[in-house]
Amino acid sequence: xxxxxxxxxxxxxxxxxxxxxxxxxxxxxxxxxxxxxxxxxxxxxxxxxxxxxxxxxxxxxxxxxxxxxxxxxxxxxxxxxxxxxxxxxxxxxxxxxxxxxxxxxxxxxxxxxxxxxxxxxxxxxxxxxxxxxxxxxxxxxxxxxxxxxxxxxxxxxxxxxxxxxxxxxxxxxxxxxxxxxxxxxxxxxxxxxxxxxxxxxxxxxxxxxxxxxxxxxxxxxxxxxxxxxxxxxxxxxxxxxxxxxxxxxxxxxxxxxxxxxxxxxxxxxxxxxxxxxxxxxxxxxxxxxxxxxxxxxxxxxxxxxxxxxxx
Amino acid sequence: xxxxxxxxxxxxxxxxxxxxxxxxxxxxxxxxxxxxxxxxxxxxxxxxxxxxxxxxxxxxxxxxxxxxxxxxxxxxxxxxxxxxxxxxxxxxxxxxxxxxxxxxxxxxxxxxxxxxxxxxxxxxxxxxxxxxxxxxxxxxxxxxxxxxxxxxxxxxxxxxxxxxxxxxxxxxxxxxxxxxxxxxxxxxxxxxxxxxxxxxxxxxxxxxxxxxxxxxxxxxxxxxxxxxxxxxxxxxxxxxxxxxxxxxxxxxxxxxxxxxxxxxxxxxxxxxxxxxxxxxxxxxxxxxxxxxxxxxxxxxxxxxxxxxxxxxxxxxxxxxxxxxxxxxxxxxxxxxxxxxxxxxxxxxxxxxxxxxxxxxxxxxxxxxxxxxxxxxxxxxxxxxxxxxxxxxxxxxxxxxxxxxxxxxxxxxxxxxxxxxxxxxxxxxxxxxxxxxxxxxxxxxxxxxxxxxxxxxxxxxxxxxxxxxxxxxxxxxxxxxxxxxxxxxxxxxxxxxxxxxxxxxxxxxxxxxxxxxxxxxxxxxxxxxxxxxxxxxxxxxxxxxxxxxxxxxxxxxxxxxxxxxxxxxxxxxxxxxxxxxxxxxxxxxxxxxxxxxxxxxxxxxxxxxxxxxxxxxxxxxxxxxxxxxx
Numbered sequence: 001x002x003x004x005x006x007x008x009x010x011x012x013x014x015x016x017x018x019x020x021x022x023x024x025x026x027x028x029x030x031x032x033x034x035x036x037x038x039x040x041x042x043x044x045x046x047x048x049x050x051x052x053x054x055x056x057x058x059x060x061x062x063x064x065x066x067x068x069x070x071x072x073x074x075x076x077x078x079x080x081x082x083x084x085x086x087x088x089x090x091x092x093x094x095x096x097x098x099x100x101x102x103x104x105x106x107x108x109x110x111x112x113x114x115x116x117x118x119x120x121x122x123x124x125x126x127x128x129x130x131x132x133x134x135x136x137x138x139x140x141x142x143x144x145x146x147x148x149x150x151x152x153x154x155x156x157x158x159x160x161x162x163x164x165x166x167x168x169x170x171x172x173x174x175x176x177x178x179x180x181x182x183x184x185x186x187x188x189x190x191x192x193x194x195x196x197x198x199x200x201x202x203x204x205x206x207x208x209x210x211x212x213x214x215x216x217x218x219x220x221x222x223x224x225x226x227x228x229x230x231x232x233x234x235x236x237x238x239x240x241x242x243x244x245x246x247x248x249x250x251x252x253x254x255x256x257x258x259x260x261x262x263x264x265x266x267x268x269x270x271x272x273x274x275x276x277x278x279x280x281x282x283x284x285x286x287x288x289x290x291x292x293x294x295x296x297x298x299x300x301x302x303x304x305x306x307x308x309x310x311x
Numbered sequence: 312x313x314x315x316x317x318x319x320x321x322x323x324x325x326x327x328x329x330x331x332x333x334x335x336x337x338x339x340x341x342x343x344x345x346x347x348x349x350x351x352x353x354x355x356x357x358x359x360x361x362x363x364x365x366x367x368x369x370x371x372x373x374x375x376x377x378x379x380x381x382x383x384x385x386x387x388x389x390x391x392x393x394x395x396x397x398x399x400x401x402x403x404x405x406x407x408x409x410x411x412x413x414x415x416x417x418x419x420x421x422x423x424x425x426x427x428x429x430x431x432x433x434x435x436x437x438x439x440x441x442x443x444x445x446x447x448x449x450x451x452x453x454x455x456x457x458x459x460x461x462x463x464x465x466x467x468x469x470x471x472x473x474x475x476x477x478x479x480x481x482x483x484x485x486x487x488x489x490x491x492x493x494x495x496x497x498x499x500x501x502x503x504x505x506x507x508x509x510x511x512x513x514x515x516x517x518x519x520x521x522x523x524x525x526x527x528x529x530x531x532x533x534x535x536x537x538x539x540x541x542x543x544x545x546x547x548x549x550x551x552x553x554x555x556x557x558x559x560x561x562x563x564x565x566x567x568x569x570x571x572x573x574x575x576x577x578x579x580x581x582x583x584x585x586x587x588x589x590x591x592x593x594x595x596x597x598x599x600x601x602x603x604x605x606x607x608x609x610x611x612x613x614x615x616x617x618x619x620x621x622x623x624x625x626x627x628x629x630x631x632x633x634x635x636x637x638x639x640x641x642x643x644x645x646x647x648x649x650x651x652x653x654x655x656x657x658x659x660x661x662x663x664x665x666x667x668x669x670x671x672x673x674x675x676x677x678x679x680x681x682x683x684x685x686x687x688x689x690x691x692x693x694x695x696x697x698x699x700x701x702x703x704x705x706x707x708x709x710x711x712x713x714x715x716x717x718x719x720x721x722x723x724x725x726x727x728x729x730x731x732x733x734x735x736x737x738x739x740x741x742x743x744x745x746x747x748x749x750x751x752x753x754x755x756x757x758x759x760x761x762x763x764x765x766x767x768x769x770x771x772x773x774x775x776x777x778x779x780x781x782x783x784x785x786x787x788x789x790x791x792x793x794x795x796x797x798x799x800x801x802x803x804x805x806x807x808x809x810x811x812x813x814x815x816x817x818x819x820x821x822x823x824x825x826x827x828x829x830x831x832x833x834x835x836x837x838x839x840x841x842x843x844x845x846x847x848x849x850x851x852x853x854x855x856x857x858x859x860x861x862x863x864x865x866x867x868x869x870x871x872x873x874x875x876x877x878x879x880x881x882x883x884x885x886x887x888x889x890x891x892x893x894x895x896x897x898x899x900x901x902x903x904x905x906x907x908x909x910x911x912x913x914x915x916x917x918x919x920x921x922x923x924x925x926x927x928x929x930x931x932x933x934x935x936x937x938x939x940x
Contacts, residue, residue: 003599004758005727021738056598056757061768068765069776072738074757076597077767077777078590079620085554085587089594089602090757092578093552097598097757118583278578285576289551290599290756292576293721301575303546304713310533311338 033210036184081112374830387427426453540675605631670829687722
């Protein structure tokens with residue numbers, strides 16, 4: 001019998017299960033887009049069919065990092081930019097878990113940029129939500145990797161000379177097999193995309209536009225948005241890498257011109273996940289590693305058998 | 312200088328197969344009943360450059376590389392294709408000879424490959440040979456190898472010649488070659504071996520006074536490095552997840568584990584950087600696997616952030632730190648003990664960890680097992696600190712050292728029944744509750760029913776929620792910090808201390824050291840006591856928690872103590888004084904940080920220089936006076 005009984009459970013799941021019974025007072029500012037992520041994530045969970053006990057949410061640092069405080073599941077509030085390496089190893093050790101990583105644009109595209117590139121490249125089966133509000137919030141309003149060129153802040157008083165990161169394109173070229181953008185102001189689409197991302201068998205990157213009413217004064221910057229799937233003007237095949245790349249370029253250029261394009265940009269459901277690739281090369285056990293420690297019948301192989309080669 | 316031991320040095324260029332050849336030869340000596348200790352010296356280059364491996368073999372236990380050596384096999388540096396007189400690294404072609412002559416003992420043997428090396432290029436060669444009574448064998452090893460197809464096989468020719476001179480039966484070598492070599496190259500190698508052996512037997516006077524002593528092992532030995540000790544210790548403890556980034560010399564542990572983990576049902580991940588590596592180990596451990604990571608100086612520096620994360624989230628984590636000479640990139644392939652303080656104190660805040668510094672391959676195995684046990688039982692980071700010398704040097708260890716009981720016990724984890732009975736806070740399992748015992752709060756694993764909680768790198772309350780409440784802060788800090796006291800008690804109560812005391816307990820004078828200097832210090836103690844001194848030594852392995860009681864009583868009645876360590880700033884001495892709060896006027900230092908490990912005579916000279924001025928400190932060592940309390 002497994003020690004991880006929650007994982008074997010099959011039942012209807014209620015959205016309220018993901019709300020702590022005594023809800024901690026969220027420390028996000030009134031009007032913060034982060035509330036939109038929390039709500040969309042909770043609502044997506046029943047559709048994915050995973051319980052709080054079989055879900056591991058790994059977050060970074062900053063306002064986005066607090067998501068794991070307000071979302072009832074196993075949580076790991078890690079360090080700035082490092083949610084992905086923690087999350088992907090947890091998934092490797094126990095692939096039966098639903099693993100979600102989350103962080104902000106500074107966290108995910110700045111300090112954690114290297115991990116983002118490599119986790120996408122390896123196509124770990126997990127969902128990565130990046131709260132993208134184009135600003136460092138919790139440290140009080142510094143220019144972030146997604147802030148527009150010319151952005152003025154205490155750390156860029158003369159206006160930023162840097163072009164912003166292009167998160168969708170970066171995810172695609174790095175190798176993510178699912179790339180989408182949604183916005184807190186679009187709760188229905190956000191919920192659908194998160195549910196889809198979690199169901200996706202591979203690395204699903206969701207660039208989640210969240211307004212910061214405190215440090216990015218234009219709190220309504222992401223309204224109106226355009227859903228690229230609902231608009232005839234944006235007809236491209238999300239399963240075609242080149243067409244997807246083109247659409248992403250357009251979306252990334254348009255964002256700073258006041259036009260917010262959201263929706264699914266790339267879906268590759270053919271590509272095996274990292275775990276599958278690794279199993280195919282014989283580098284990964286079929287049964288979850290984490291379970292083995294509780295399996296009384298498991299025969300532990302002994303490394304001193306290896307000593308023969310040293311005689 | 313004794314003749315009851317062989318110290319055989321094979322010198323050449325990196326990429327010449329020096330390492331694999333010497334491994335086989337070391338095994339052959341071990342199979343002939345001898346105790347073996349190897350030392351690897353190599354430059355930070357892929358090909359070319361002067362490199363050597365030394366194998367010391369004797370009937371008695373060998374604990375260090377010894378002083379100097381008595382048998383040189385000088386192969387050509389085949390990768391110095393464009394020798395230039397004015398080249399920055401000098402003329403590399405003749406380095407296998409020129410770089411090695413200084414340390415060759417009187418009466419020693421030289422085999423050199425006359426197919427590649429020309430002694431005419433060494434101005435004083437003949438004079439030195441005569442003055443030192445060296446026995447020189449100029450053999451065209453390359454020529455012989457070429458006859459059979461490949462120049463690289465001149466290694467084998469050198470082994471054949473060596474066996475003829477030292478009187479080692481070829482059978483053992485042939486058997487090892489048969490096991491180690493693919494069929495295609497085996498036959499020519501065997502023929503080269505025999506032909507070279509016969510040639511020397513027939514055409515040269517092999518009665519040169521350097522032979523292998525007769526011996527037999529009391530117990531079946533194995534030849535392993537400190538890195539093998541660590542890797543096998545980890546695997547026996549049920550470690551089935553490793554994440555790392557290549558860096559010399561830590562790479563040894565990483566590659567050994569990676570080679571075997573998939574076959575043992577485990578997972579190895581080579582990742583983008585060391586921050587990721589340590590974070591992966593944390594993620595896997597959090598999810599319920601026994602996991603480790605590691606690095607060397609610069610890579611370990613990157614791990615300081617995840618190290619603190621493991622501590623505050625109380626995720627069991629085992630890290631390996633294989634020291635090399637620093638600061639920064641320093642000397643990547645040279646040993647030093649300069650990262651002691653780095654490992655003790657790295658990471659922000661008041662941090663708490665277990666640090667073991669094994670002194671030899673046997674201790675590497677034993678202490679790695681203990682490090683895992685403590686990390687998982689106490690949910691605390693454990694670090695195995697060792698160095699480049701112990702990483703790559705091989706020694707004979709009785710097979711019986713390897714414990715026959717694997718231990719996959721994952722430590723303090725709750726059952727789902729415990730969870731059901733346990734208290735909850737805001738709907739979450741009280742994973743960080745205070746139970747007042749040994750500071751350990753049993754953890755639940757993701758996937759366990761009802762056990763969800765938040766593991767937070769922020770200060771948190773019992774359910775893991777971020778909390779800046781002053782009282783909660785003090786309670787949680789005190790609980791976490793109290794683990795080290797519990798661990799200290801556990802270590803004190805163990806049957807066998809990790810510290811090794813060597814020499815007469817009542818000696819007047821003491822030597823203190825840690826890690827890989829163990830063997831050289833013990834041999835020095837024997838030499839000093841044979842010379843009429845009264846000296847004992849303690850090799851300290853427990854760096855944290857520090858064995859204050861043991862060290863205090865060891866130092867209690869001695870007049871003075873010499874702290875021997877491979878760094879420039881006496882870090883270990885500072886640590887002893889800091890932990891014991893005493894002995895400031897008693898502790899002198901003998902320091903070496905030139906990239907070479909201590910040899911026994913370095914320590915003997917240092918001791919005599921300090922004690923009565925009858926000797927000078929050895930070249931590149933330094934004595935530092937006591938600082939007072």
